[in-house]
Amino acid sequence: MSGTPSAAALAALRPLHPPAPVGWWPPAPGWWLLLAIAVLLLLSFWWYRRRSLLRRAALGELRNLERNVTDNAQLAGAVNQLLRRFALTRFPQRQVASLSGEAWLAFLDAHSSAGGFVTGPGRVLVSAPYATHCTLDRAALLALARRWICRQRGGRA
Numbered sequence: 001m002s003g004t005p006s007a008a009a010l011a012a013l014r015p016l017h018p019p020a021p022v023g024w025w026p027p028a029p030g031w032w033l034l035l036a037i038a039v040l041l042l043l044s045f046w047w048y049r050r051r052s053l054l055r056r057a058a059l060g061e062l063r064n065l066e067r068n069v070t071d072n073a074q075l076a077g078a079v080n081q082l083l084r085r086f087a088l089t090r091f092p093q094r095q096v097a098s099l100s101g102e103a104w105l106a107f108l109d110a111h112s113s114a115g116g117f118v119t120g121p122g123r124v125l126v127s128a129p130y131a132t133h134c135t136l137d138r139a140a141l142l143a144l145a146r147r148w149i150c151r152q153r154g155g156r157a
Contacts, residue, residue, distance in 0.1 A: 058086045058149050062142060072136050076128030079145050083108065083125075090152050101126055113151055116144045 061082055069075045087096045087107075099107050105126060108117040116122050121140035128134040 054086070054089050055149060055152070058082060059146060062146055062149065066138075066142050072134040072138065073128050073131055075138065076124050076134065076136060076141065079141060080125040080129060083145060083148065086149055086152070087111075108148060111152065112148050114147065117148075120144065 062079070065075060065078050065082070069078055084096065084104075091111075096107070102118070105117040105122060108122060108125075109115045117125065121137050122144050124134065124136045124141065128136060
């Protein structure tokens with residue numbers, strides 16, 4: 001009977017102690033990973049939404065110019081300012097802010113799939129704002145500006 005404990009020996013043992021309950025902090029690594037993924041998704045959604053809001057605002061302003069500006073020189077100047085402001089939201093300031101004249105038109109063409117600024121209806125952006133009388137193809141200029149704004153996917157926001 002050496003293998004079986006006696007009743008006195010069993011009574012002398014202390015009762016079982018359950019382990020301490022598991023705390024809620026710090027979370028397990030899986031929760032940290034889930035939190036990081038959720039934050040990345042929220043940031044990417046915010047970034048995409050902001051970019052599309054800027055594009056929609058620029059297109060709305062372009063429609064407004066189309067309806068309300070009747071003078072060709074004023075229209076060309078306003079379209080030029082709109083494209084410059086929009087470019088400043090997409091590209092670094094040091095790359096866009098100092099451009100003027102032919103360099104500005106070359107920049108617009110370089111970031112457009114079809115061109116149309118150096119040789120095309122966008123050429124008037126350089127000369128029309130300073131002319132007393134200006135003839136331009138309003139529809140072609142507005143379509144070119146609209147296409148340029150819609151195609152800007154890269155750059156910063």
